[in-house]
Amino acid sequence: MLKHLIALLQSEYDDPGISEDGLVLLREGKYANSIVYRFETGGRQLVLKEFYSRSWLIRNTVGRVLTARETRALHSLSQVPGIPGDIRRIGPCALTMEFISGETIKFLCNSDQKLPKSFFIEFENRVKAMHRAGYVHLDLRNMGNIIRAADGTPYLIDFQTGFFVTWLPRGIRQFIEGVDLSGVYKNWIRLCEEELDHERQQFLDNFKGFRKFWIFDGYWPERKWRRLRNRFKNYFGSK
Ligand SMILES: Nc1ncnc2c1ncn2[C@@H]1O[C@H](COP(=O)(O)OP(=O)(O)O)[C@@H](O)[C@H]1O
Ligand SMILES: [Mg+2]
Missing domain, CATH: 1.10.510.10 (Transferase(Phosphotransferase) domain 1)
Structure with missing residues (x-):
């Protein structure tokens, strides 16, 4: 499933250079948590939070719900200082955002x-x-x-x-x-x-x-x- 996610990322950012090797793990999380990575595209550092690597059940239940919740919250709070911007939902169970160094x-x-x-x-x-x-x-x-x-x-x-x-x-x-x-x-x-x-x-x-x-x-x-x-x-x- 990660391969599918990489294809989605490449198309979303119009960057064929995005690859699995370019994903730096920030947090593995447990069984039902998202996996968090940092990656680079177009000279910017971004964070990827994804459930694609989890089981079918997790992906299609909590994965979808939590990704939708987080995307919606971050979009609505884009004017509030101190909250990551650049939010994009990548398919049903992953999102990307600004990396805060x-x-x-x-x-x-x-x-x-x-x-x-x-x-x-x-x-x-x-x-x-x-x-x-x-x-x-x-x-x-x-x-x-x-x-x-x-x-x-x-x-x-x-x-x-x-x-x-x-x-x-x-x-x-x-x-x-x-x-x-x-x-x-x-x-x-x-x-x-x-x-x-x-x-x-x-x-x-x-x-x-x-x-x-x-x-x-x-x-x-x-x-x-x-x-x-x-x-x-x-x-x-x-x-
Ligand atoms: N936008 C971000 N910028 C920088 N680091 C981040 C960002 N989002 C997540 N991280 C890193 O990944 C870790 C886990 O992310 P978090 O969103 O808290 O996921 P979880 O649901 O697993 O707790 C954070 O503790 C932080 O180190
Ligand atoms: Mg956390």
Whole structure:
């Protein structure tokens, strides 16, 4: 199936030079996750997120659904700063986007690096801009989903688990947006050179109190997803 995907990429970018050898693996992922690569075309670095290499079942269920969700989210957020652009859907279960050069904050954390307060203020601003555009991400505690770009600013990636909340009543919407903000502040505590200020700490404490009553906990999609995936594995055997 990867050969088929390469043919689709060559035709989409009108570049016969795109080949399997030119794909640099960024993340293999597990059984039911997408595989993420970096590749180059027309002098630009792009990211390919694909399910073509997964089983027929995964490709035609979660593969299609998650690719469609992520493509739609990224298209709708194209005006928000700090979100990859250049989005193209490549067939039913792959998409490409701008490659953000830099490191994930997970990498920075693992190598004991700290970030300035200005990074987190901008992180918060960008998350609020995304909320104004009507979207909640829901997986911002995961440090693999935030990149410190080469210009020092935060970029948000991985839009498979979030959703648009414009249809929800204002109070509920604000509450779900709190999941994202609490993710920003958690990462602030882990990685910032300066302590979280009193006001934001208070927000985080209040939020923790409420969260146990709420099903859209930041870990909810991941937990559900893991359970569903294990069930698939048990029924259909692993790859
Ligand atoms: N647009 C991008 N620019 C740079 N690196 C990226 C980009 N998208 C993904 N990555 C890299 O690939 C990894 C996995 O991507 P992600 O979208 O988070 O997929 P997953 O659903 O497997 O978590 C990220 O942690 C990051 O290192
Ligand atoms: Mg991710």
